[in-house]
Structure formats: C-alpha cells, structure tokens
Amino acid sequence: MLNFILKRLGLAFLVALTVSFISFSLLFLSGDPAIALAGEGATDQDVVAIRELYGFDRPMLVQYASWLVNALSGDFGESYYFKLPVSSLIADRLSVTMLLGLCGISFALLTAVPLGVIAAIRPNSIIDRFALFLSVAGQAMPSFWFGLILIVAFSIKLRWLPPSGTDSWRHFIMPTVVLGYYAMPAIMRLTRAGMLDVLSSDYIRTARAKGASEMRVMFKHALRNAIIPVVSLAAVQMGFMLGGSIVVESIFALHGAGYLAWESISRNDLPTVQALILVFSMFYITFTFLADVLNAWLDPRMRSS
Amino acid sequence: MTLAPSTNSVDPLLQDIVGPTPGQQLRRRFFGHRGLMIGASVVAVLLVIALLAPVIAPHDPYAQDLLARMKPPVFLGGTWEHILGTDHLGRDYLSRLIYGARVSLLIGFVAALISGTIGTAMGVAAGYFGGRTDAVVTFLINVRLAMPVVLVALAVVAILGGSLQVVIGVLGLLLWDRFAVVMRASTLQVRGREYVSAAQAVGASTPRILLSEIMPNILNNLIVVITLEMAHAILLEATLSFLGLGVQPPTPSWGLMVSEGKNMMLFEPWLVLIPGAVLFVLVLAINLMGDGLRDVTAPENRS
Numbered sequence: 170m171l172n173f174i175l176k177r178l179g180l181a182f183l184v185a186l187t188v189s190f191i192s193f194s195l196l197f198l199s200g201d202p203a204i205a206l207a208g209e210g211a212t213d214q215d216v217v218a219i220r221e222l223y224g225f226d227r228p229m230l231v232q233y234a235s236w237l238v239n240a241l242s243g244d245f246g247e248s249y250y251f252k253l254p255v256s257s258l259i260a261d262r263l264s265v266t267m268l269l270g271l272c273g274i275s276f277a278l279l280t281a282v283p284l285g286v287i288a289a290i291r292p293n294s295i296i297d298r299f300a301l302f303l304s305v306a307g308q309a310m311p312s313f314w315f316g317l318i319l320i321v322a323f324s325i326k327l328r329w330l331p332p333s334g335t336d337s338w339r340h341f342i343m344p345t346v347v348l349g350y351y352a353m354p355a356i357m358r359l360t361r362a363g364m365l366d367v368l369s370s371d372y373i374r375t376a377r378a379k380g381a382s383e384m385r386v387m388f389k390h391a392l393r394n395a396i397i398p399v400v401s402l403a404a405v406q407m408g409f410m411l412g413g414s415i416v417v418e419s420i421f422a423l424h425g426a427g428y429l430a431w432e433s434i435s436r437n438d439l440p441t442v443q444a445l446i447l448v449f450s451m452f453y454i455t456f457t458f459l460a461d462v463l464n465a466w467l468d469p470r471m472r473s474s
Numbered sequence: 475m476t477l478a479p480s481t482n483s484v485d486p487l488l489q490d491i492v493g494p495t496p497g498q499q500l501r502r503r504f505f506g507h508r509g510l511m512i513g514a515s516v517v518a519v520l521l522v523i524a525l526l527a528p529v530i531a532p533h534d535p536y537a538q539d540l541l542a543r544m545k546p547p548v549f550l551g552g553t554w555e556h557i558l559g560t561d562h563l564g565r566d567y568l569s570r571l572i573y574g575a576r577v578s579l580l581i582g583f584v585a586a587l588i589s590g591t592i593g594t595a596m597g598v599a600a601g602y603f604g605g606r607t608d609a610v611v612t613f614l615i616n617v618r619l620a621m622p623v624v625l626v627a628l629a630v631v632a633i634l635g636g637s638l639q640v641v642i643g644v645l646g647l648l649l650w651d652r653f654a655v656v657m658r659a660s661t662l663q664v665r666g667r668e669y670v671s672a673a674q675a676v677g678a679s680t681p682r683i684l685l686s687e688i689m690p691n692i693l694n695n696l697i698v699v700i701t702l703e704m705a706h707a708i709l710l711e712a713t714l715s716f717l718g719l720g721v722q723p724p725t726p727s728w729g730l731m732v733s734e735g736k737n738m739m740l741f742e743p744w745l746v747l748i749p750g751a752v753l754f755v756l757v758l759a760i761n762l763m764g765d766g767l768r769d770v771t772a773p774e775n776r777s
Binding site: 180183184185187188191192195198305306308309310311312313314317318320321325411412413415416419430431434435437442445446449450453454457 | 613616617619620621622623624625626628629630632633634705709712713716717718719729732736739740743746747750753754757758761762765
C-alpha cells in the first residue's frame, strides 16, 4: 500500500511539474512578451527596458526555473492588470470557487446516486427512463445556455432568485444547479451500472436466501459495494468542475477564481492566467491522487496496477 | 451462405437454414436502433442545411438593417419577412442560424479529425508497443487531463487571436485524450489475437500490422469516439465564443449569438433561447448517434 502511494505521489509530482512548464510557456506563445506587455505605441527603448525589468532577456529555462522556485514559495509575481500580487488575488477569490465546487458536487451526488439506485432496482421503469433522459440531456446541454434559461425563468419571470452576486445562500442556488448538472450524468450512469452489476452477484443471492430484508440487501450489501467507484469518480469530477467554474461564474457574476480567470484572460494578464492554470491543475491532480489512494484502500485489487 | 447467390432472392425455406448474412444482421441492428436513427436523421438534416445555406437562407446573414432591429419571430407577433425575427443590428436571425450550422459543424468535424489523428497515433502506439512507449503516452494523457480545457483554450485563443483556424487548431490539439484512452484499450484487446500473431509470424512489417491488422478491428471504437468528440468540440466552441474568446463577430456562431442576445435577455429572451436550443439539439443528436453506434457495433451486445 505504501509502495502504491509513493508511486502515485511521484507520478502526480511529475504531472504537476509538466503542467507548470506548459502554463509557463504560454508566456512565449505570443512571440515576444516584452512587446506584448509594452503595448501599442511603445518605443524600442521601452521594450528593452521592460525586457530587462521582467528578465525576459534570460534563457527561457532559466526564467522557468526562477518562476517555479518563486511559485513554490507562493509568489506568482505581480498581476499586470490589477497591480497586486497574484497569490493574494487568487487567495481572495478561491473561497467562492471552492464553496461553489462543494455545493455543485454535493448537488450532483444527492440527485444522481438516488436516481441511479432506483433506476437499477427497477430497470426500464418510468424512473429509469427519466434518469436516462436527464443524463442524455445533461451531456448535450450547453452550461452557459442552461444558466441563462434559469435566470430568465427564476430571476426575470418568477422573481424568486437573484440573478447574480454572492451576498447570500440564495445567490448560490442556480450556479450550484448548473455546475452540478454537469457532473450528474457520469455519476448517475456509474451508480446504475454498479448497482446492476452488484445486484446480480452471488453474495446478494446469498443475502436474500438467508432472509435479509430487501432494504438491508439494497443498502447494507449492494449500495456499499456499488458506491466505491462512484466516490473516486466524484473526486475526479470535482477537479473537472473547478476548471469548468469559469463559465458558471461568468454567467452569474460570482467573483471567484473562475471569474478572475476570465477577467485576466480578456486583459492579457499572463502572470495571473499562468498561476490560475497551475492552481486548477493542482486541484485536479490532488483530487485524482486522493481518489486513487481511496480506491486502493477500499479495493486491494487496484494496488497492483 | 455459399448457396445463396444474392441475399434478396433466397428461397424462404433456405433462408431459415442459412440465416441472415452478417451484412444483413448489421443493417438490421443499425436500422432497428431508435436513438441511432433519430440522431442520424437530425444530423443529416442539419448537415444538408449547412451545405445548402446560401440557397436556403432567406437573407444575407451579415446584412444589417438598423430600421428593422429586434423584430420578434413569427410566433411572437412578427412577420413572415423575418421568420425568427432580427437581432440587435437588424440581421435576419434565421439566416444567421443557418450559417451558424456551417461554423459549428466545420469546427466539430475538423477539430475531431485533428485530435483523432493525434490521439489514435498515441493510443495505438501505446497499446501495441507497450513498455516505455505506453508509460510515456499514459503520462501525457495524465498531463492533458490535469489541464483545465476551457481555461487553457481561452488563454491560447486570447493570445493568438480568435479566428476560425485558431479555434479549430486549439480544440484539435486539446481534445485528443479520449481518443488516446479508448484506442490504447482497444489495441491492447486486439494485440494478442491470432491474426496479429499470424501476421507477425509471416514477417509482416510493423506498419503493415498496425494498418491492416490492428486498425480495421478497432475502427468501430474510433468512429464512436469521433462522433462524441465532435459534439464535445462543438459545445466547447460555443462556450469559447459565448465568453467572447472564440469565433469573432460578425461571424454567425451559435455561441456568439447567445452572447449577443444576453444583454437583451430581459425583454427578448428568444434571442438567447433559439440559438441555444439549436445547439442543444445538434449536440444531442450527435451524442445519440455516437451512443447508438456503440450499441450497434459492440460485439458484446450481439446475440
């Protein structure tokens, strides 16, 4: 087990290092970052001054190394646009995104798992078909459009919920639904498939044969086993969702890290963009690592692979 | 089966003994699958609309008419002159929707083609050669999955400028992960089969084995992933354009139309509802088609 964890940890570290290099090299995608930063109408002297000020005249690998060393100590440089340290900018905004992500994944689990279980207990029933419809529609629904429909319906027509902002829990209802719906189809399908698989296994037949009540069979014997892969899927989905929060936050004007990403991208604020890509990747890497470890702990067969 | 000269003229008695040919079985599974048929029909209709856009569209999608701004659609009290009304610049909404189908389908198709080529090459190499190649490809897949797609795509489009080519290129270079995962797994399954060993034993070259032994046998999985990733690319393009960092105005893109209509959502919600609904229908149809193709071609579902 320890061996497995160390291996996974090493892999996660290498992935993080590669992602950090890719997000750093974004700076050089535009050609010369000094010219881009100086803006239009800058003289050659300005460009040279900026190049020296920011250290763009050094070899790229040297710049990467110094950026990485600073980043490891939490220093991502200063935002071009906000003129504030990037790390404090992100730290301020991250709590909203984390809260949104937690609400979203909870919503997805609370709707998808019961639906998946019922669908598996009664295959081809109305509830099974409804669940299938929800998941097929969820995969095709553009999340920005879904968010706008909710605003039209619940904020403009019915006037039940506020369309934007972060002042109260009511502001989080629609963003939670939109973000959660994104993760729902996969969780529901996996729950349903897992339950169907488990329900046809020998130990369920044994449990029924020894006279256990149907409730006990379903929850004590079946769901406990079927839920294992769902837990790790939820962790992975959580990582994806934080990356996808940029859309939801920009629709509902939630001032979280996703909104910050959108602002900094539209303003060519590269230090902030680089740091945000790295931060969101880190979340994904951490969540998948935790999911792997959890899986290996719950199911020893996973440790060998 | 050798007794039957042509499948159509088989004696009914003989048919009972011989049974349907594999081709007939495939066709039956194909046409008997409701989701696949519905999805494929909708995609076909939208494809024809996109191809014939200049013929079908009642107006020029770029022609502005500031005297006829934000006319409502026919069913909300508008005129037949503009069936789906006009946008904030007086452009005919239906014509823009029709030309928007071209943008979506083109981006979806070419992006899936690019990412499919990259992902298939990586996945097949990893599955066939195994060992170090497999380790490297698996690592690259992990790196790719760790990067937030929307964020990276937005950032790259913002740096390089939003044009059709840039959006297609960025999506093509980002969406290869599922191809690599599925193609790797399929190749692993096929690699140990007798016909591959036989080809190796008679001394066939590696490219030959990959192209004429491995590829034909994993092609069905590839087609399924291509359809699903096409839908993914179309959704992502719309998202990028909606956020203002995808296809740039005045190009008629459905995501851009939703974004332009957003400001007038309070009074004219149809400006947002119509293009989003069309996008939803297209993506839904492609997904139904992909899921259907998987059901029909998956060997484990054959009775």
